[in-house]
Amino acid sequence: MSTPLTVTDDLSSDLVEPVLVLAEAARATDGVAPLSEQTLLRVRHGAPAGSSRFHVLAEEGRVVGFAFVERSEDEPDSGEVVVDPERRGRGYGSTLLRSIREDAGPNGIRVWAHGRTPAAVATAEAEGWTPARELHKMRMPLRDLGPEVPGGPWTAPELPEPELRPEVAERVRIRPFVVGQDEHAWLTANSRAFADHPEQGSLTLDDLLQREVEDWFDPRGFFVAATENGTIAAYHWTKTHADGAGLSDDETVGEVYVVGVDPDWQGTGLGRALTLAGLRHLRDSGLPWVHLYVDGDNRAAVRLYESLGFSMWDTDVMYAPAAPKG
Numbered sequence: 167m168s169t170p171l172t173v174t175d176d177l178s179s180d181l182v183e184p185v186l187v188l189a190e191a192a193r194a195t196d197g198v199a200p201l202s203e204q205t206l207l208r209v210r211h212g213a214p215a216g217s218s219r220f221h222v223l224a225e226e227g228r229v230v231g232f233a234f235v236e237r238s239e240d241e242p243d244s245g246e247v248v249v250d251p252e253r254r255g256r257g258y259g260s261t262l263l264r265s266i267r268e269d270a271g272p273n274g275i276r277v278w279a280h281g282r283t284p285a286a287v288a289t290a291e292a293e294g295w296t297p298a299r300e301l302h303k304m305r306m307p308l309r310d311l312g313p314e315v316p317g318g319p320w321t322a323p324e325l326p327e328p329e330l331r332p333e334v335a336e337r338v339r340i341r342p343f344v345v346g347q348d349e350h351a352w353l354t355a356n357s358r359a360f361a362d363h364p365e366q367g368s369l370t371l372d373d374l375l376q377r378e379v380e381d382w383f384d385p386r387g388f389f390v391a392a393t394e395n396g397t398i399a400a401y402h403w404t405k406t407h408a409d410g411a412g413l414s415d416d417e418t419v420g421e422v423y424v425v426g427v428d429p430d431w432q433g434t435g436l437g438r439a440l441t442l443a444g445l446r447h448l449r450d451s452g453l454p455w456v457h458l459y460v461d462g463d464n465r466a467a468v469r470l471y472e473s474l475g476f477s478m479w480d481t482d483v484m485y486a487p488a489a490p491k492g
Contacts, residue, residue, distance in 0.1 A: 169225045171261065173269055177209060177220045185209050185222070185230040192248045197412050198281030198480075200248035204365070205234045207376050214372075221265050223249075223258055231258040233266050235275065241364050243270050245277040247286070259289035267487050276486045287483075288488070295485035300462030304476040305413060308420070308449040308456055323475030325446050326438040338399050338436070340443055343388035346399065350372055352390065355398040359426035366424060382406050387451075390441045391436050400427040402440035404448055413455040420448035420457035422471075438470065445474070 171214045177185070186209060201209075216237065224229030230250040235243050241284055245266045249258045266275055276298055278287035307320040328340065343352065349371060355431060359366030377383055387404035399479065405423035413419045448456050449487045460467045 169223055169258065169261070169266060172220075172222045172224070173265060175215065175218065177222070181222060181229065182209055185232050188250055189248055190214075190228050190233055192249055195251040196281065196283045196285075198200040198283065200280055201234065201246050202278070204236070205374075206371070208234060208236075211376055214370075215340065219243075219266070219269055221262055221269070223262060225253065229235050231262050231287050231471075232261040233277075235266050236272055236365075238273065238364055242274040242276045244365065244484075245275055246280075247277060247289075249262075251286070253358050256286055259285070260293055260303070263289065263293050263295065263487075268394065274486070276484045276485075278482055278484050280482045281480055283484050285464070290485040294488040296488065297483050299307040301482040302462055302468065302478060303453060303457060303480040303482065304460060304461050304468075304471055305457040305474040306445075306471075306474070308445075308453050310456060322449075325442055325449060325474075328442040328446070330439055331435055334434045334436065336422070338391040338393055339388055340391050340440065343385045343390050343401070343403075344377060345377035345385050348392075348396070349388060350394070351396050351398045352401060355401060355428050355450055356426050358428050358430075359400075361429075362387070367471070382408070387444065387447050389440050389442060390432075393469040396447075398428070399427070399431040399434075400436035402444040404444040405440075406448075406451075406453070411457060413457060413489075420453045422456060441470070441474065 186206070189199070189201045191204070195273045198359060218237060219235040220231035221235070222229060231248070233245055233247045235245040237243055247259060247262045253287060263277065266277065277290070277295070279290060286312045290387065307321050307322045310322040311318050313319045330338070353369070356369060357367050382405055384406070388401070390401040391399045393399060403423045405421040406418050407421060408418045411419050411421070412419060422441065425437055425441055445456060458471065458476065463483070
């Protein structure tokens, strides 16, 4: 029996819940989420016209495979693929990879394998896709954890009080983000801090507002270094994961969601100070763990996080298809 494949700019409302159920089944089986937060938000809330493509595989009326692609004007499109754990080994992953490659924009396509799961890696390699980028996942205990914890015992590092240089402290104040006040200033700071990072730097007001209504959002854990006129020089946005994010079976854990420093303020120590402010907030909230993602090429950031007590945990790999012959 054939397996219908639908490719569309808009995911119909009747497919939203089946796609979310599929993603959760894969997460439970693999121990790692197959779809990023951005993708899940696009599934739930839709995407701006022309910005995305949804590829859905169905079998006997059941969604058994899904791929999401975020279009990019200057970079290759970025995709993610997930297949029903109960229906793997039937070629559905390969079908989706071929579909997103054929449907790609003029700059081509790359796809993430979160956690480098064996099924994802095997499918990518079988189709001739090769690693193009790495995103390291690092973790750190926020309290001492005993030998019953995998890899334990773990000793939590000391987290000193954030300190600003006198000349910096005269110009900015570290405080929590204020909903309804700081959105536009944050968007400006974020776009400047991540001008060379298409995924983070292109976030819009709608993207921010969607995150503000998520269950995990807490402005008390969203720290900004603001000037007197409201300009944001740098920020550290923390996040919590009630599902334990693979670090805990029964406790919420924290994440260094994103740290950004406006180019005019780089080298002032704001990045480290804000990172410490967020880490201390997560620790004081009683969480056992914190994790973060950092680009494999960003050695300076890796060294900073290692100096604070983080260690390598896992790596997501972005694959690119082989160049056409001829």
